[in-house]
Amino acid sequence: MSYSRIFATTGLALALSTPAFAGPADTPGIDKRQANQEQRIDQGIASGQLTERETARLERGQERINRMEDRAKSDGVVTNEERARINHAQDVESRKIYREKHDRQHR
Numbered sequence: 001m002s003y004s005r006i007f008a009t010t011g012l013a014l015a016l017s018t019p020a021f022a023g024p025a026d027t028p029g030i031d032k033r034q035a036n037q038e039q040r041i042d043q044g045i046a047s048g049q050l051t052e053r054e055t056a057r058l059e060r061g062q063e064r065i066n067r068m069e070d071r072a073k074s075d076g077v078v079t080n081e082e083r084a085r086i087n088h089a090q091d092v093e094s095r096k097i098y099r100e101k102h103d104r105q106h107r
Contacts, residue, residue: 025078030069033090038062040097048107054100061093 041058044050050058068089072082 025073025076027069027073027078027083027086030083030086030090034062034065034069037090037094037097040101044097044101049101051105051107054105058093058097058100061096065089065093 041050041055041062045055065086068082068086069078072078072086
């Protein structure tokens with residue numbers, strides 16, 4: 001058996017077995033941004049910039065994004081389309097956080 005045939009067979013076996021060993025889809029950028037937005041909400045609570053109602057609304061938005069991320073990860077791969085959808089949802093929530101913190105309503 002030639003080396004090229006052994007190499008091809010080994011490569012094929014490795015390629016077919018890789019999905020079985022693949023861990024959950026990593027989303028460090030999404031996770032970092034979620035943590036940042038949750039920190040912004042916490043800071044708004046501490047400073048009195050957010051009312052209880054505003055806080056509840058913003059936290060529901062963050063939970064919705066967490067569920068989107070969990071669904072995207074459920075098949076083991078987060079596609080570019082799923083990442084774009086999550087990123088857009090994070091953009092929307094980020095604007096909401098800013099607006100609620102700067103709307104001159106205080107606790």
